Structure formats: C-alpha cells, structure tokens
Amino acid sequence: MLTIDGSNGGGQLLRTGLALAVRTDTPLRFESIRGSRPDPGLRPQHLAAVELLADYCDADLEGARLDSETLVFEPGESRTQTLSADIPTAGSATLLLDAVLPLATAIDAPLTVTATGGTDVKWSPPVAYVRHVKLPLLARFGLDAALERSSVGYYPAGGGEVTFRLSPSSLSPIELDERGSLAAVDVYSKASTDLEDSDVADRQADRASDRLDAADVPLGERAVEYVETDSTGSSITVRARYDRTLAGFDALGEPGRPSETVADMAVDDFERFHGTRAAVDRHMADQLLVFLALAGGRIAIPEATDHVRTHRSLLAEFGYDVSLESEGGTVTLTSSGDSAD
Known part of the structure; x- marks a missing residue:
C-alpha cells in the first residue's frame, strides 16, 4: 500500500492521487489530509470525489467521512460507466473533473459523470474556464472529453449541475513550451x-x-x-x-x-x-501536471508554486518523473511519460 503525506497539499493532491490509484490499481493511504489548512481533513467536495471514484471501481474505503484526515482507498476490479455526485451547498462541481479526467486514457468505454453543487465558486475553475480553456487545450493532445452545463450554482446555495462525458483517449506528448503570437x-x-x-x-x-x-x-x-x-x-x-x-x-x-x-x-x-513567456496560466500549470506525466512533453509555466512542487512529489510516488528547470525567468516542466504507464 502506498502512503501519501497530505500535510502540504490540498484537494488537488487528493484528487490526482485517487485517479492514479485507480489507473494503476494501487491501494492508497492518505495521511494528514489538507493538514496545513485552517480546516484540515475532508470537506464535502473532497468526500464527493472519494465516493465518486470508489463507486467507479468498487473500492474499499476507510476514513471516508467529513473532517477525516486519514483515508484508505483500495481499488476493486469492477468499473461503472455512469456516475453521479451531489455536493452539499456550493462545493465545487467542476473540481470533480480533476479526479475523473485522467481516467480517459485508461477506460475502454465511455464514462458519464453528473455532478451538482457550485459551478462558479471560489478556489475552483468556473464552468466557462473548463469549457473554453481546459478541455479545448487538452483536446489538442488527444483527450476526448466534453462538459454540459444544465444550471449554474453560485455561493452559498449552489444548485448547479454539470455533466462530464469522457471517451477512451490516447494522448500525444504535451508540447507547450512556447505559446506563439x-x-x-x-x-x-x-x-x-x-x-x-x-x-x-x-x-x-x-x-x-x-x-x-x-x-x-x-x-x-x-x-x-x-x-x-x-x-x-x-x-x-x-x-x-x-x-x-x-x-x-x-x-x-x-x-x-x-x-x-x-x-x-x-x-x-x-x-x-x-507579460511573461509562460505557455499556460498558473491554474492550468497544476492541472496539466498529471497529463504531462502520463503523455510526456514540455510545459512552460509562470512559476513553480507550492502546488506544482507538491504535485510533482505525488507523481514521483507513483513512479512518474517530472523535472523542473528555471532559467531566465521561465519555469519549464519536462517528462518522458514512459515510467509507470
């Protein structure tokens, strides 16, 4: 069983770790989940991601409850093609996509996920960002995914609904070291x-x-x-x-x-x-890391944030090597994409 220290990471670390656990059929133990946050442990949107992926692969769970700082996730063998998640109040529905998208390169049948909650809320990508930036950018490298918005959810009531549709995909190397004009x-x-x-x-x-x-x-x-x-x-x-x-x-x-x-x-x-030479914005830099690890390539990012560094450490735990170089005000992430896959 792989043990991950979550004390220096947030929800993104959890979502990526769960997705990789499913992809690689690796039992996973998270400790000190969001330990450095003022409100450590699993919040509703994090618990929704845990339960969603557990439903997908019939995983055995321990510690899957609100405020829990320890979680054991052991993937099962079955796979489900239709999933749903209801996040209380305005917990982010769009962040669930980060737990599901990496599965697109491992599934052999289409996967549909419907999520209710907040669609345009703090500390998460709004629907327009996902639809017009994230998914089109990933589509250039072979990811076949779409998002449909049924309703919008703002804080505090939430009530928004989105549906993610993923099809089996094969990624080409993610070459984003220059952005062009x-x-x-x-x-x-x-x-x-x-x-x-x-x-x-x-x-x-x-x-x-x-x-x-x-x-x-x-x-x-x-x-x-x-x-x-x-x-x-x-x-x-x-x-x-x-x-x-x-x-x-x-x-x-x-x-x-x-x-x-x-x-x-x-x-x-x-x-x-x-005004920088980066090829992706600071939020996308963190979100693309797992795909860079899977497919290989080079990405020029605005800065090496704590999120990026923590995410790299998680990927290394699964055997993916993503190097980081900083030169002349430009930070570049590089991966061969040929380690754990």
Whole structure:
C-alpha cells in the first residue's frame, strides 16, 4: 500500500492521487489530509470525489467521512460507466473533473459523470474556464472529453449541475513550451437573472472589452448571459487564444464589488500573464501536471508554486518523473511519460 503525506497539499493532491490509484490499481493511504489548512481533513467536495471514484471501481474505503484526515482507498476490479455526485451547498462541481479526467486514457468505454453543487465558486475553475480553456487545450493532445452545463450554482446555495462525458483517449506528448503570437481574447460574462436590471453581466463584459481594446488586444468572441440560480452571483472568464495554446483568467462577483472591478481582476491577470513567456496560466500549470506525466512533453509555466512542487512529489510516488528547470525567468516542466504507464 502506498502512503501519501497530505500535510502540504490540498484537494488537488487528493484528487490526482485517487485517479492514479485507480489507473494503476494501487491501494492508497492518505495521511494528514489538507493538514496545513485552517480546516484540515475532508470537506464535502473532497468526500464527493472519494465516493465518486470508489463507486467507479468498487473500492474499499476507510476514513471516508467529513473532517477525516486519514483515508484508505483500495481499488476493486469492477468499473461503472455512469456516475453521479451531489455536493452539499456550493462545493465545487467542476473540481470533480480533476479526479475523473485522467481516467480517459485508461477506460475502454465511455464514462458519464453528473455532478451538482457550485459551478462558479471560489478556489475552483468556473464552468466557462473548463469549457473554453481546459478541455479545448487538452483536446489538442488527444483527450476526448466534453462538459454540459444544465444550471449554474453560485455561493452559498449552489444548485448547479454539470455533466462530464469522457471517451477512451490516447494522448500525444504535451508540447507547450512556447505559446506563439496572440490571436484574440474572448470574453464570457454571466450573472444571475436578479442582476439583469443592473446590467451586471453586460457591464462586466463592456469593461473587459474596453480595457482590452484600449491596449490594442485583438478581440474575439463575446458572450453575455443571465441565468436562473438559487443564489445571486456573477462571473467572468477571459480566454487568451495564442497560436499554440490557450490561457484563462476569471473572477467572481461579490456583494459590494462593482461589476467593473470584477472585470478588472480578470483582465489584470491576463495582462500579468501576457507579460511573461509562460505557455499556460498558473491554474492550468497544476492541472496539466498529471497529463504531462502520463503523455510526456514540455510545459512552460509562470512559476513553480507550492502546488506544482507538491504535485510533482505525488507523481514521483507513483513512479512518474517530472523535472523542473528555471532559467531566465521561465519555469519549464519536462517528462518522458514512459515510467509507470
């Protein structure tokens, strides 16, 4: 049984570890889960990922309960093609994708996962980021996955629903060490219907577009929508399309935060990224690591965050070697992709 120290990691470490345990049929013991967090242990969204993958492979579980800091996960032999997860309140539904996507290169039949909870909430990728940045970028390297949004869930009530559809996939090496020229920047803005009279989604999109245009950035798609939700909220995602890659930058509305400020937050993140030589944004850097380990390749990232370093250590526990080099302000991750698979 492989033992993982989770004291320096968060939910991403748990989700990736579980996915790799299923892929490699490795019994796994997590200790000190999220041990450095103010609220250590399994939260609802983490427990949902554990139970989802346990249902998928008929795993034996110990410690699968809220606030538990220790978990034993022993994969079984059966496989299920249709799964569902209901995350209480506004726990992130999109983060479940990180526990499921790595299975796409190991399954031999399509897999469908329906999740309810928060779709546009703090500390997780909003639906627009997943649909317009993450999945299209991975599709370039052979991953066959799609996301459908039935409803949007904001904090605190949640109530959003998304469906992931994965098909058996074969990955080519992920070569993202250069991004090429900027082709266009797209703006996706949405808000709950109770904010339509205040034009919140329109104002977010207008502000982002105006700032980008003033900076001579080529503008691309623009989408504004108002959606029925259980809680009031708004969100914006700015997607940068380069010749060789995609990058995304998002922000959420909050009480007392003007719509223009929400847009500024996303555009500011884009401008900081555009001033670097990185090929993927800082959030994607962490999310791509497992695919780099599986397929091999090179990725230029903005910085070697604690998340990236901790994730590399986890991959090494499973036999995947991902090297990290920093030179001239550029951090590059490299993998041969030929170790544990």
